Amino acid sequence: MQMADDQKFLWIFRCGLKGLCPRCGEGHMFSRWLKIADKCDVCHLDFRFASPDDGPAFFSLCIVAFPLVFLIVWFEVAVSPPFWVHLLTSFPLVSLGCILPLQPIKGWLVASQYVNKAQEAGTEQLWAQLNKTDEDETKSDGS
Numbered sequence: 355m356q357m358a359d360d361q362k363f364l365w366i367f368r369c370g371l372k373g374l375c376p377r378c379g380e381g382h383m384f385s386r387w388l389k390i391a392d393k394c395d396v397c398h399l400d401f402r403f404a405s406p407d408d409g410p411a412f413f414s415l416c417i418v419a420f421p422l423v424f425l426i427v428w429f430e431v432a433v434s435p436p437f438w439v440h441l442l443t444s445f446p447l448v449s450l451g452c453i454l455p456l457q458p459i460k461g462w463l464v465a466s467q468y469v470n471k472a473q474e475a476g477t478e479q480l481w482a483q484l485n486k487t488d489e490d491e492t493k494s495d496g497s
C-alpha cells in the first residue's frame with residue numbers, strides 16, 4: 355500500500371490522536387493509558403517494533419511546557435500575583451498540559467514509525483517478520 359505524503363500525514367495524525375493501529379486503523383494501540391498493547395486486536399499487528407522511548411516527553415515539553423512557562427513568567431511579571439495564585443493556576447496548567455498530550459504524541463510517534471518503516475538498529479529481523487505477514491507491501495517494494 356503506497357500513500358501520498360499528505361495521506362500519510364493524515365493517517366499518522368488520525369491513528370496517533372485516536373490511539374488506533376497504524377496498519378488497519380481499527381484496533382487499539384494502547385492496552386492502558388501509556389502502555390502499548392502486544393498486538394492489534396483486529397489485524398494482529400505485532401507492536402514490538404514500537405520504541406518511542408522518551409520522545410513523547412520530549413515533544414510534550416517542547417510543544418506544551420515551554421510556551422506555558424513563558425506565559426506563566428509573563429503573568430508573574432505583568433500581574434505579580436501572590437504565590438497561591440500560581441499554586442491554583444500555573445501548577446495545574448503545566449501539570450495537565452504536559453501529561454494529557456503524552457498518549458496522542460506517543461500514538462503519533464508509533465504510527466509514524468510504522469508508516470515510515472523507521473527501524474532502530476538491531477530490529478531488522480523483527481521488521482522482516484512483520485513484513486512477511488504483510489506480503490502485499492513487500493511485493494510492491496520490490497524487495
Ligand SMILES: [Zn+2]
Pocket residue numbers: 375376377378379380381394395396397398399
Ligand atoms: Zn490493526
